[in-house]
Amino acid sequence: MVKKIVILSVLAAIVVASYYLIFSKDSFDSVSDLINPRSEEEIYLQSITDKEVIKNVFYTLPDRVFKPEYGGKIFCSEKIYGYDINSVNKNLNVFVYANCEEYYLKNDKPTLGKIRSTPLKIIFIADKNKIDFDSIKLPDESNRLEEELKNIFPDKYYQEAIIPLDTDLLVPSPKTQAENYYQGKLEVYF
Secondary structure, X not given: OHHHHHXXXXXXXXXXXXXXXXXXXXXXXXXXXHHOOOOHHHHHHHHOOHHHHHHHHHHHHHHHOOOOOOOOEEEEEEEEEEEEEEOOOOEEEEEEEEEEEEEEEEXXXXXXXXXXXXXXXXXXXXXXXXXXXXXXXXXXXXXOHHHHHHHHOOHHHHHHHOOOOOHHHOOOOHHHHHHHHHOOOOOOOO
């Protein structure tokens, strides 16, 4: 009797697994996916490309690092140290050095306003087949930068983040972006 129950259980497991493999819209990469199927968000996060990360960071930074003080527009150049995927929380943590500058028109020329140049962490949340901005973690300027970065950056990016960065090497520079913007030139930077 016990032998029949075991055989029927194994047969039922094979039927269920076959059903998921044949009829399910979800994709499975391994047997463990059959037991614990991954969500659309987890599958998307695992397939995200560097270009998608760069694009999302580029469009996120100008609106999130600081607000214009002179009525201008914020432009940023950045260096991405790397990113980590958190499958449990379905988020993407991107570790960045951001050089953001405000430019406004004065006598029809782009004029520099406020500047902020700092390492930071951007958190994106996966929503099906895209990522949405969740939050940004900036170091507190009143504390020691090294201590702040130790709390924000994982060790694998921390060592690089504490080394001063020559922002002139970041392209396109905020100034170039501002000049193109105020001249009405449409530029694609990634």
